[in-house]
Amino acid sequence: MKRGTNIIVATPGRLIDLIERKAINLEGINYVVLDEADEMLNMGFKDDIEFILKETINRDSIWLFSATMPPAIRQVSKRYMDNPHEITVGKVNSGNANIDHQYYSTQHVNRYETLKRIIDFNPGIYGIVFTRTKADAQNVTESLIREGYDIEALHGDLTQAQRDKVMARFREKSIQLLIATDVAARGIDVKEITHVINYELPDDTEVYTHRSGRTGRAGKSGVSVSLVTPRELYRLRQIEKLVNTKFHKMDIPSGKDVCRKQFFHFIDKMLQADISNGEYATYLPILQEKFADVDKEEIMQRVAALEFDRFLKYYENSADLNIRDSGKAGREGRSAERSSGREGRSSRSSNGNYQRLFVNLGTKDGFYKASFLQFILDMSGLSKDVLGKIDMKDMNSWVEIDPSAGNKMIKALDGKNYRGRKIRMNDAEQGGGRRR
Known part of the structure; x- marks a missing residue:
């Protein structure tokens, strides 16, 4: 930089460090490019990005590259961009015609066993299994490795050197499968991936397009598989409408x-x-x-x-993992679909059996619902299945949770720090936050 350069590529934190040490002056910058802008905001870089934009006072334009367009991205564009133009490459949320979208309906307790059946039923599989959190990625990876599968995990806790080593092994096909989170899988471009498996559906339906697009590249065919419980069928239908593609229901293979x-x-x-x-x-x-x-x-x-x-x-004595009671499954699926209209509140919530927690984090902290959900689950190590409705406001949020998991969630978050602010979480019905 001292010798002079035309382009600087930097992470937000490193660039801010250089600005504060007077090692760089951004007043002469003409163009600012934010790559993976949606994930930067999702990971809590909103304040860092705004700080950098304030330093580029003489810029001609800002370019935001993003796989999805959440509200937080639009807020940045409205605040720092003058009459911005939105350019979409290809059709919005369009599905690749070369991809066969399949789903397997199973009970939550059988999700891992169903994953194994699918892997074993496709002996030539070369693909990516997407999990919702890094804890899920690590747990699934460790379980499969113990049973002799050639796999590696790819999540946010890996250093760049570790990530490069994993990706090198995957490209060389030394490993058959990657178990990855959405954030860690950003930027992966590997040819000949045969399968993408959604161990759980993504919280943001737009992310499904991003996941499934890892297969079926360069004119080749691919398969995108989703594991869903009866209560999650309504979300699958939402994704179907979003990508304008019919999902094929598959029977879980027998032993x-x-x-x-x-x-x-x-x-x-x-x-x-x-x-x-x-x-x-x-x-x-x-x-x-x-x-x-x-x-x-x-x-x-x-x-x-x-x-x-x-x-x-x-x-030899393996159980049938398919849900054979179609009447019960149908009722559960329809019940979940009706509940989706109430912002994801499940039947248990309507019966009043959820514990309601208050937490002093909200949209002002840079969260939207999907990122907030991932944050509290990563912090607590709990499964999404224990949660009900999440109600987010500017400064506070309310979380419905199975009473058996409430204390674990409180212990994991209460008193911790988030970007310099102490997190306060407690039971909303016992003197906690009041809904505003």
Whole structure:
């Protein structure tokens, strides 16, 4: 910078540090570009961005690049941009015609087992599994690694060096799957991804388009899979309308289906194996001697036993994970759909069985509903299923939560600091915040 430069690429924090140390003067800057502007705001950089914009007093224009257009982005554009033009590349929220959108309906308790079935039923899978939080990403990754799967996690706790190492292994296909959060997966551009799996649907329906677009690139076909509970079906319908694409309901494979698919995949691989370059002829006399008294059928059985013993033992008494009671599932789905009109309040909320928590964080702190939800779940390590309605105001918010998880949420957040401000969370019905 001292020698002179035309373009500076920086993170907000580092740039502010340089400004405050008088190591850089932005008065001569003509253009300001914010890449991934929506995620910058989602991660709490709103004040940093506004500070930088105030320093570029002689700029000619600002360019905001964003995969989605949440209200916070529009607020920045209205405040700092004069008569801005919005340019959309391609159709808004359009789905790739090369992508087959599928969903599996399962109970929440079977979500992880359903994920395993899908992975095992697609032995040639090369893809990304999206989780809602980094805690979910780490938990799913650790569970699958313990069971022998070639995978890695990609989330916000990784250093840049760790992230680069994971991505290098993924591009080389040394690992079969990435388990990633939406924030960590930003900017991933890898060809030949066969599957994107939504372990949970994204909180922001627009994010679905961003996730599914990781597959079906460069003219190739791809599959976008979503795991949903009956109560989440209404959100799936919302996404269907958003991307203007029909989702295909799939049956969760049985244990026998998985074993059969794996068996034929192995046979195909064995028949396609290249034996032209190895010194296999050297060992043929030994092999012929060893197998002289073993017929071909027994050899095939022994090969199958070596390759599939683990699968057969695991799946021999496996349960049917499909929801067969269509009447009950339909009622639950319709109940959830009706509740969506009440801002996500579930049937349990209407019965008054939720505990109501007050917290002194709101939209003035740079949150919108999806980012606030992710923040409190990351802090507490809880699952989204324990939550009901979230009511956000400028300075405060109210959170409905299963009573069994209320104390854990309070202990995780109350007294902590957020951007220099002490968080206060307590039971709203026992002297906490009053709704305004």
